Amino acid sequence: xTLSALIIDxxxxxxxxILGVMAWQRGRVVxxxxxxxxxxxxxxxVPRIALGVIGSGYIAAVIPPEVITGWLGPDSGxxxxxxxxIAGAATPGGPVxxxxxxAVALKVGGGSPQVIAYxxxxxxxxxxxxxxxxxPFMPARFVWFRAAVSVPFPFLAAAIAMAIGKx
Amino acid sequence: MIVIGALVAVCAGLVWRRDGIDGVxxxxxxxxxxxxxxxxxxxxxxxxxxxIAEILPHDKVSRALGPNSGLKGLLIGTAFGAILPGGPFTAxxxxxxxxxxxxDFGATIAMVVSWTLIGYGRAVAWELPILGTDFxxxxxxxxxxxxxxxxxLGRFVFxxxxxxxxxxxxx
Numbered sequence: 282x283t284l285s286a287l288i289i290d291x292x293x294x295x296x297x298x299i300l301g302v303m304a305w306q307r308g309r310v311v312x313x314x315x316x317x318x319x320x321x322x323x324x325x326x327v328p329r330i331a332l333g334v335i336g337s338g339y340i341a342a343v344i345p346p347e348v349i350t351g352w353l354g355p356d357s358g359x360x361x362x363x364x365x366x367i368a369g370a371a372t373p374g375g376p377v378x379x380x381x382x383x384a385v386a387l388k389v390g391g392g393s394p395q396v397i398a399y400x401x402x403x404x405x406x407x408x409x410x411x412x413x414x415x416x417p418f419m420p421a422r423f424v425w426f427r428a429a430v431s432v433p434f435p436f437l438a439a440a441i442a443m444a445i446g447k448x
Numbered sequence: 449m450i451v452i453g454a455l456v457a458v459c460a461g462l463v464w465r466r467d468g469i470d471g472v473x474x475x476x477x478x479x480x481x482x483x484x485x486x487x488x489x490x491x492x493x494x495x496x497x498x499x500i501a502e503i504l505p506h507d508k509v510s511r512a513l514g515p516n517s518g519l520k521g522l523l524i525g526t527a528f529g530a531i532l533p534g535g536p537f538t539a540x541x542x543x544x545x546x547x548x549x550x551x552d553f554g555a556t557i558a559m560v561v562s563w564t565l566i567g568y569g570r571a572v573a574w575e576l577p578i579l580g581t582d583f584x585x586x587x588x589x590x591x592x593x594x595x596x597x598x599x600x601l602g603r604f605v606f607x608x609x610x611x612x613x614x615x616x617x618x619x
């Protein structure tokens with residue numbers, strides 16, 4: 282956990298350093314203006330991230346994971362896929378929570394297509410990631426657009442899983 | 449952001465009614481810690497976005513990832529999202545930077561969706577150990593076409609809604 286955090290930080294700041302050197306090679310003006318641009322973005326984003334981090338903690342506290350697991354029961358068929366998609370979007374917390382719920386659902390007899398739909402929907406729509414990261418950083422219109430055109434794909438993934446009979 | 453603020457206030461109120469002021473403060477201190485941990489990474493992500501916006505030549509980006517980049521642009525966006533290191537603190541600032549230097553919604557959607565669905569970081573760190581190799585690999589194989597399809601659908605719908613191009617430049 283801490284090791285992976287360390288690796289993330291090293292690759293992250295390493296990339297910043299490499300791109301910084303590349304910008305510096307283009308001249309001081311490029312370096313200064315890109316650093317200024319990045320810092321302005323940072324200052325603008327801090328309050329939104331603050332609302333996202335602190336806010337999503339309260340939203341997550343109101344939605345207990347047991348509720349989500351209930352929606353993912355061994356109910357197969359397209360109704361199961363639909364509830365799985367809604368459950369994926371409504372799952373609070375980070376990847377540990379999302380994937381663990383998927384694992385529990387598989388153990389208690391949830392069908393693979395439903396769990397695939399759940400994991401894909403979680404990746405595409407998990408509300409906490411959207412509130413905390415996507416909405417603060419991206420233009421609002423892009424976020425809604427992206428979410429809207431993504432709606433068919435958890436269902437497509439479930440259909441493919443049913444068709445090929447895997448995993 | 450107003451909607452989110454209202455939602456947060458309602459949920460904080462519910463927590464207060466259920467767990468009292470202690471429950472509210474416990475979540476607040478935990479989240480403030482998290483906030484402090486995230487901040488340096490957010491700064492790094494913003495700097496990455498700033499550098500990319502300055503370094504990448506606009507004409508090349510709009511040719512490679514712009515509205516007329518075709519399937520190739522969607523594939524480039526998908527590949528870029530799949531190999532992008534780091535977490536949401538890099539993916540979203542970089543995606544926003546691509547939008548400002550001339551990528552269209554379609555290619556950027558392909559990148560964001562590819563990062564979240566087939567990016568290796570989360571799959572290796574969390575999905576493999578929790579859900580197992582078999583499930584994870586099939587899940588990724590099934591997800592492979594989704595970024596390109598989502599980008600293509602995004603492009604199609606975008607042209608349909610804004611036939612004369614975007615009404616205003618993205619913020």
